[in-house]
Amino acid sequence: MTYVKCGDIICQVIKEKEEKATMKKQIEQLKKEKNAVILAHYYAPDEVQQIADYIGDSFYLAKAAKNSDADIILFCGVSFMGESAKILNPEKKVLMPDLTADCAMAHMVKQGIIDEMRAKYEDLAVVCYINSTAELKSKSDVCVTSSNAVKIVKALPNKNIFFIPDKNLGAFVAEQVPEKNIILNDGCCPIHAKIEKEHVFAEKAKHPKAQILTHPECEKEILDISDYIGSTADIIKYAKDSDCGEFIICTEDGVNFKLTTDNPEKKFYFPNPRPCCKDMKLNTLENILSVLEKEDRVVEVDEELRKKALIPLERMLEIAK
Numbered sequence: 282m283t284y285v286k287c288g289d290i291i292c293q294v295i296k297e298k299e300e301k302a303t304m305k306k307q308i309e310q311l312k313k314e315k316n317a318v319i320l321a322h323y324y325a326p327d328e329v330q331q332i333a334d335y336i337g338d339s340f341y342l343a344k345a346a347k348n349s350d351a352d353i354i355l356f357c358g359v360s361f362m363g364e365s366a367k368i369l370n371p372e373k374k375v376l377m378p379d380l381t382a383d384c385a386m387a388h389m390v391k392q393g394i395i396d397e398m399r400a401k402y403e404d405l406a407v408v409c410y411i412n413s414t415a416e417l418k419s420k421s422d423v424c425v426t427s428s429n430a431v432k433i434v435k436a437l438p439n440k441n442i443f444f445i446p447d448k449n450l451g452a453f454v455a456e457q458v459p460e461k462n463i464i465l466n467d468g469c470c471p472i473h474a475k476i477e478k479e480h481v482f483a484e485k486a487k488h489p490k491a492q493i494l495t496h497p498e499c500e501k502e503i504l505d506i507s508d509y510i511g512s513t514a515d516i517i518k519y520a521k522d523s524d525c526g527e528f529i530i531c532t533e534d535g536v537n538f539k540l541t542t543d544n545p546e547k548k549f550y551f552p553n554p555r556p557c558c559k560d561m562k563l564n565t566l567e568n569i570l571s572v573l574e575k576e577d578r579v580v581e582v583d584e585e586l587r588k589k590a591l592i593p594l595e596r597m598l599e600i601a602k
């Protein structure tokens with residue numbers, strides 16, 4: 282931030298607003314010049330969602346990446362999202378504002394466990410949440426996102442399912458698809474796992490009429506007290522369609538931008554401490570502008586690995602169609 286010597290905090294705010302407006306114009310210009318498209322997840326900061334061409338949940342963004350005819354895809358999310366875009370578009374340049382933006386859960390599968398499970402169960406499908414590394418995808422039979430996991434697991438011919446890496450989404454799917462034997466893996470999102478029942482009840486005590494809307498990455502104790510469970514896009518749709526005017530939102534706080542933009546008359550509360558994925562917040566206007574100028578933060582996936590990881594991703598897009 283640039284400080285102005287008027288000694289007045291209002292001057293700083295005005296100056297900062299002007300700088301952001303200038304950056305937004307420069308980004309717009311570079312996007313046109315380079316035929317670039319900006320994809321942003323609902324957890325990205327507000328200012329990033331404001332300039333994105335496509336904003337959505339993981340499933341929507343995977344489809345948007347696949348259908349894009351831009352030369353450059355600039356992905357404002359975390360590494361598994363940029364990687365998935367590259368896997369689906371090998372001929373395109375995929376950039377990320379900060380290549381260190383990562384999803385902790387994407388790595389939470391013990392070395393060798395997939396082979397162990399395949400040896401143990403003859404009829405096993407390895408179902409891989411898209412929040413995973415390309416390496417894990419390459420060893421899996423099908424990918425899923427939080428918005429299509431139930432549909433895809435139901436559609437599989439296999440009885441035995443090893444669900445990686447998220448035990449919470451896996452347990453949610455297991456409840457919805459009791460006819461399958463779903464084996465859970467010991468991984469979870471550290472941000473959603475920190476939401477505790479007491480934090481949600483504290484909000485409910487303040488706002489007794491509010492409905493509780495929850496992402497399935499939360500622990501079961503949160504799912505059990507919720508009025509609705511769904512992906513970020515599902516939560517946003519539910520809030521818009523609902524007659525209720527107040528909601529307690531159990532997911533990362535970036536969704537607040539779309540929720541409040543779509544529903545200025547409704548109230549949205551978050552558990553305290555407010556869930557925040559620091560990696561998602563590495564997507565800033567400054568980083569977007571500099572990566573569009575320099576084209577230096579390029580997402581690369583080894584070609585052999587890419588071909589293997591493409592199979593479960595394409596299978597997901599096909600089954601979920």
Ligand code: 13P
Nearest residue numbers: 338339426427512513514
């Ligand atoms: P969505 O499938 O709702 O985009 O969730 C992605 C994610 O990272 C949740 O933490």
Ligand code: SF4
Nearest residue numbers: 359384385470472558
């Ligand atoms: Fe990964 Fe959790 Fe961040 Fe989503 S909120 S990107 S699951 S760490």
